[in-house]
Amino acid sequence: MVLAAAALWALAACAPRPKGVRLMLLGDIMLGRGVAQAYVGESWESALEAIGPLTAQAHLTAANLESPLTFHPRAAPVGYDLRAPPESVRALSGSGVSLVSLANNHILDGGQSGLTQTLDVLREAGIGAIGPDGEVVVRQADGVKLAFLAFDDVSQPLDLNQAAGEVRRARAQGGLVVVSIHWGHEYLSVPDDRQQALARALADAGASVIWGHHPHVVQPVEWVQGGALPYTTLVAYSLGNVLFDQAGPPATRRGVALSLTLERDGAHAVWAFAFVMDPSRFELRSADRAARLALQASLGPAVTVVR
Numbered sequence: 001m002v003l004a005a006a007a008l009w010a011l012a013a014c015a016p017r018p019k020g021v022r023l024m025l026l027g028d029i030m031l032g033r034g035v036a037q038a039y040v041g042e043s044w045e046s047a048l049e050a051i052g053p054l055t056a057q058a059h060l061t062a063a064n065l066e067s068p069l070t071f072h073p074r075a076a077p078v079g080y081d082l083r084a085p086p087e088s089v090r091a092l093s094g095s096g097v098s099l100v101s102l103a104n105n106h107i108l109d110g111g112q113s114g115l116t117q118t119l120d121v122l123r124e125a126g127i128g129a130i131g132p133d134g135e136v137v138v139r140q141a142d143g144v145k146l147a148f149l150a151f152d153d154v155s156q157p158l159d160l161n162q163a164a165g166e167v168r169r170a171r172a173q174g175g176l177v178v179v180s181i182h183w184g185h186e187y188l189s190v191p192d193d194r195q196q197a198l199a200r201a202l203a204d205a206g207a208s209v210i211w212g213h214h215p216h217v218v219q220p221v222e223w224v225q226g227g228a229l230p231y232t233t234l235v236a237y238s239l240g241n242v243l244f245d246q247a248g249p250p251a252t253r254r255g256v257a258l259s260l261t262l263e264r265d266g267a268h269a270v271w272a273f274a275f276v277m278d279p280s281r282f283e284l285r286s287a288d289r290a291a292r293l294a295l296q297a298s299l300g301p302a303v304t305v306v307r
Helices: 002-014 033-038 049-055 086-093 111-124 160-172 193-205 289-299
Strands: 021-029 060-065 099-101 128-130 137-141 144-152 176-182 207-213 221-225 232-236 241-243 254-263 266-278 283-286
Touching: 021 049, 021 144, 021 207, 049 254, 049 266, 049 283, 060 176, 086 111, 111 128, 128 137, 128 144, 144 160, 144 254, 160 176, 160 193, 176 193, 193 207, 193 221, 193 232, 207 254, 207 266, 232 266, 241 254, 241 266, 254 289, 266 289
Parallel strands: 021 060, 021 241, 060 099, 099 128, 144 176, 176 207, 207 232
Antiparallel strands: 021 254, 137 144, 221 232, 254 266, 266 283
């Protein structure tokens, strides 16, 4: 892990440091099942320490948390169970993750009591949460106000009119609106028609950044012209997995951290840092050339993977 962290320090140093709010966005983090078993008796702080050099470059780092952090029993006797031990929160706090989206199809794996405990655990660790209650979370840095919203289109279809209305209300409060959305289909390398339609509608409503997750593989990043803003909206359809015990295709073990600078007129200076997960130890390391090229191809020309 020391070598991986050092490599990512070198990568982070390659990227320019422009003025404005530096926001780091990550994909799916799951701390239960096989990941939790791997860290029995081990330090949770080491699980994501390789991304620490990247988060240190940002004012704010956000990720999608797929695991309720709870000891409460599972809510359903069948289906996936992604509950994680509450102490696994140290993987997040130790790596510099400061905000997580909980609007996804697994956050109620421990029922409402599990969600309540998750919120308590995150609060005690100093980590903010967006969703699933729909409340706007506001953060401000370097004179720029950010309003975060989170939506889930996987558990049940998202009411698009309602979501657009929430974006418009957040936009009316001033600042830039960053939307986290759980959407799409697992393992698809391109966004489906619904993702693209949702992205256009949310951009039209005034979202400055749309940050997606759930496919567990990297999908393209693109700029969308919305009707409510004088500038284009940055849409990251999926940033892939960060940490997961998924027995899926090799692409599920590759992900990117998306670094962007936000000013009052939207997103600028967008870069991607590539990493891969070692499935034998559930640790992250910097991506080799082949993985970087594959991730660049997945992201498309709107963003550059920084070596």
